[in-house]
Amino acid sequence: MSGRRQPPAGPAAELDDGQALALLATMRRIRLFEERVAQLKRADEVHGLIHLSIGQEAVAAGVCAQLRGDDPVYSGHRAHGHAIAKGAPLERVMAELMGRVDGLCSGLGGSMHLVDTEHGLLGATGVVGGNVPIALGSALAARLGDSDRVAVVFFGDGAVQAGHFNESVNLATLWGLSLILVCENNGFAEFTPRSAHTNIERVSDVVAPYDLTRETVDGNDVLAVREAFGHLLAAARAGRGPMLLECLTHRVRGHYEGDPARYREALAEEDWRERDPILRLERHGVAAGWFDGDAVAAVERDAGEAVSEAVRFARQSPFPPAELIAELVYADRGRG
């Protein structure tokens, strides 16, 4: 296969202390939020199929930190982190997972279908890879509207084996749209290791025939994600696209909450502490003098409070009225 194309030169991603702390705060919020969700799922307070991204927070944080509010973002079934990183209010995400009327989607969407148009999260899908072509449509709208918005779609490596992924890469390349495909390659498609689904080791190799600009990074290193994505984003903003960022990461939980995950070995605690993207940034940030231990503790405390507040908010929100579902089938409120 032809060698990987170099990412286009873009402005170097400057990182100041405040931004570093913000990245840490985002990841910590996602982590504590999801740990709480796991508890609430066991207590039957959140409903439905729940897919957690614990261990993958660096991708959501590193990517979304650099996006504008009007950049359309799409996600899949493992979307909590992306929604939170893109700016969706924690309490409204929690209320959605609890099926309450103050949830992002008034309780109609649930965990797998988070949407927050106000913050540019245009969709999350429960169909593996189903949002890739839809994100392409948003990129097309940006192009035709002379906007420099960049569309971003998150997906797992399992999505790459679905035909619509390849169709979309072809179209995006053909039309040169400003779309950045962000693959969270956690090595598992649902319950099955990548090696059982394809002979192609790296997702970035799948798109090689299209000569797409592509980059593979350590997805557990938020600084690496941020920097690589920053370069791609600058180029996409300038109208050069599409591109693919492959983030090699690790899913700590099973495919969904309740999944006994017998199909794989758990990572040893020690190894995990080494790879945990949050601990890594904490260690690095303190060593680099970006922030100190007190700031780290404050981040954790604030995030914990925000999550508790989100739970309080969600619990007091009523369930949606039964009639709402019939009202929302059609945009003009008409029934079919």
Next chain:
Amino acid sequence: MRETTYLKEINATLFEAMRGDPRVLVIGEDVAEGGPYTATAGLAEEFGTDRIRNTPISEAAICGVAIGAAQSGLRPVLEIMFIDFITLALDQLVNAAAKAHSMSGGQLRVPMVLRTQGGAGQRGAAQHSQSLESWLAHVPGLKVVMPSRAVDVAGLLSSAIADPNPVVVIESKTLYFRRERVPDEPEPVPIGRARTVREGGDVTIVALSRLVGEALAAADRLAAEGIEAEVIDPRTLVPLDLEAVVESVRRTNRLVVAHEAVAHGGFGAEIAARVQAAAFDHLDAPIERVGAPFAPVPFSPPLEDAYLPGSEDVYVAARTTLGRPAAGS
């Protein structure tokens, strides 16, 4: 009055919509060249290939593109060349387009139009001749229209482009080239309103798409025998103008439902189920359904001709429901 065709009206409506609204764009396979039936001919010349976009043979992806573009403020008109190929885009249509508004709690809107054409009669065999409207009507969140004549395809396509929801416009390939006379200033055709094509007091015939013409032919034959049939074209399947049908059945007390699709699980079943519930005491005879047999569309002309419901079947069904079976049937 002026002379036109169903196909010319589609083309003219697209021109008009694109001139009137810069958000409208046309996406599909070969659309810049006009497509196999020339429905989009000339558009690329006037509006350029940015707004008339040829695509690869990738129905799933291009349907997704239309959804994303619609969610982001455009008004895409997606062409799926044959309705049979909707199967390739069904995941996007059912799991995304139809549900986005509801699943997002009303935040997202998908004002896209999916134009496609169905029906047999051109010896297209099992994969290019199907009538799949019942599948689409089974999907809440989609609106489904099925025009039977030039003036309706223009009006409904226009209404569909203006609609804030995903609308599937199912055209009929056998109606494309028929010459029709239409008013110079046709009335708008709102989505969800049936049309009484012919009035009559003895039996109600509800017919879809191509079968409207067949029903009229049957009605003429019945009239010659002293039976006055009322022919209703629902024009829109979702939302269905049930009241127009029920009102008619309350007067005629007899109903025939006719379409080209496989009768089993077809849209006729839905109409029959609703009418028997809404007008049970008014029905003097069983509702007769006319549709294709439970078999894939065969290629051979005599087989396809026998397979396809036509005016003879409508006529026989009407006679049957009147308790006066046609001779030999």
Next chain:
Amino acid sequence: MPTKNYADAMLDVLRTAMEEDPSFVVMGNEVLGIGPEGAQFEPFQREYSERIYFPPCSEASFAALAAGAAMCGQRVFAHLGLAPFTYPAFSSIANEIASARTSSGGRLDVPVIMHMSHGLLHGGGGQHSETPMGMYWNLPGIEIVMPSGAREVKGLLRTAIRSDNPTLVVTHAFGYGATDDVPDEDYEIPFGVADLRREGNDVTLVACSAMVGVALEAAEQLAADGVGAEVIDLRTLVPLDEAAILASVAKTGHLVVVDEGRLRCGVASEIAATVSERGFDSLRAPIARVARLDVPVSASAIHEAHISPSAEKIVAAAKGAVGAGAPAASGG
């Protein structure tokens, strides 16, 4: 008789098929659902690891792959996942599998077994809660099986595996753990023969899959109120045992069709239309359909309950029909 759940019943049949036919293959992820019963697959998987495949997220391709293999005489049990995940495979199923026999002029059999899970999942939300049989049975060429319990799962799956036609075996996503008295030995339940689950003289309740249990529950409640309900388990949708339904309606004069799929253009529509046509003179009241409301499924439990058929809704519809009161003709 031993007590077994759906998963046991399926494994009984799959094991026999593996033993009888050295080329029999099982392909699919979470074949026994995504619940705890999935664990029951493990010993089977170890035993037949050579003939069990966990395919990529490529539903279109592996449905067609199973069919292509079937055209060469191999039997593949292809688990396509949850019913909504079969939409990406719709062209393979509708265009390739359903029409292949007719298009070859009867020269090619396609004995592929497609399996999927359907139904409301209690929180599955918009994209994991489909029961699209109204679409599948408008598609000539495929046999459709919807077992109502573990006993039926075993007998019907066995028949499906032996059928020379493409079969769609549809089990309820919540049913894998449901138990029944199921014989150890192999047996077949013929297609197109409904099962009269309960006799009654006043109203006929027709259902399939998990709705049979709900209908039986409704029948109990109706009995307490002096209404004798007859409950018919269709077992297969294609072929459909119209005669059984018509015979029952001839006796009761009233029909309530229960279906977990959506109302409009659903399974209940066709059954209502057929009976209203062929049982016209027997019917003493409008046929009521109790089906899922025509809306996308919400993640909210309140909404899910609101749109689902339930024993209470069936009871109300049945009483409406028998009382010849207001026609109970809407879904939900």
Next chain:
Amino acid sequence: MAERWDKADRTRLLERMLTIRRFEEAVDRLFHEQAFFAHYHLYIGQEATGVAVMEALGPDDRLATHHRNHGHVIARGSDPSLALAEILGRDTGLNHGCAGTLHMSDPDLGFISTSAIVGGSISLATGAGFALKQADGDAVAVGLFGDGALEEGVSFESLNMAALYSLPVVYVCENNSPGALGSAGGGFPTSVSAVKDLTDIPRTFGIPVETVDGRRFDEVHELAARAVDHCRRREGPYFIHAVTDRWAGSQPLWPEMTTGETEIARAYDEAAIEGEHADWFRDHDPVLIYARELLASGDLSRDELAELDARVTARIAEASEFALAGSPPAPESVNDYVFA
């Protein structure tokens, strides 16, 4: 490899190619005489590829073809009379008139279902390969398709699975896009693929792939034989990219015989090559190219060539008569083939 063919072989191969050409000309003629109506796709210009691939196969191999199937069915050895009767929708046809031009198949010769959905044949052939790998023996599956099929998602899914499970499938992509309408804008291979070289697609999956001049029988056959052998040895799938110049008479959507029927004298008489499409007949017509080779090698004299053409023409005339004389199927038979 060329030396393995003796005079009789080469004459037989030319006869087969010419049979396809005359068959397709008859299809077009019968369409214009309104003997049948359907949207049909001709194989003219690709005869060398089809015949070469079939020649590399054995009797137990299985095939999945697509909407442009006539040449494959004839090349594999189906009776042209039965094939033509099928296209005319007769009960005497290969599929009792149920298939027509789009879905024609001959299961006795190893064809499985013929899909007219772009990409369908790739997925079905992958299934055939799956079954053949499970079975004993060394039979292989062949999937035949055009370059457009590589735009459909199912093709990627299928290639991935074939590579993953190491299935014995020979994928034969007949790329007839050069010269087609869509490529006029400069895009190659088609106007709607961003892939500059289609062979990069199978290569990505680790599937061995080679491009071959689809107009040259010997070259295609040599590659096909290697590909089949690779699959027989159970070394996984193989991908053949056979490039032909699109027959000048073809329009992408509705075929037209603007080239007229092929005069066999064009194989040796430069003066017979004239008109708008002279280039195609001179440089791209695979049947004439092969005939010229036989004339040059002395395997065939001009008289023998004329005689061969006369024989083939008569055979197709007979097929036309058979097809036209065939009775249509009984209308009720529509229900006969739905279920086993």
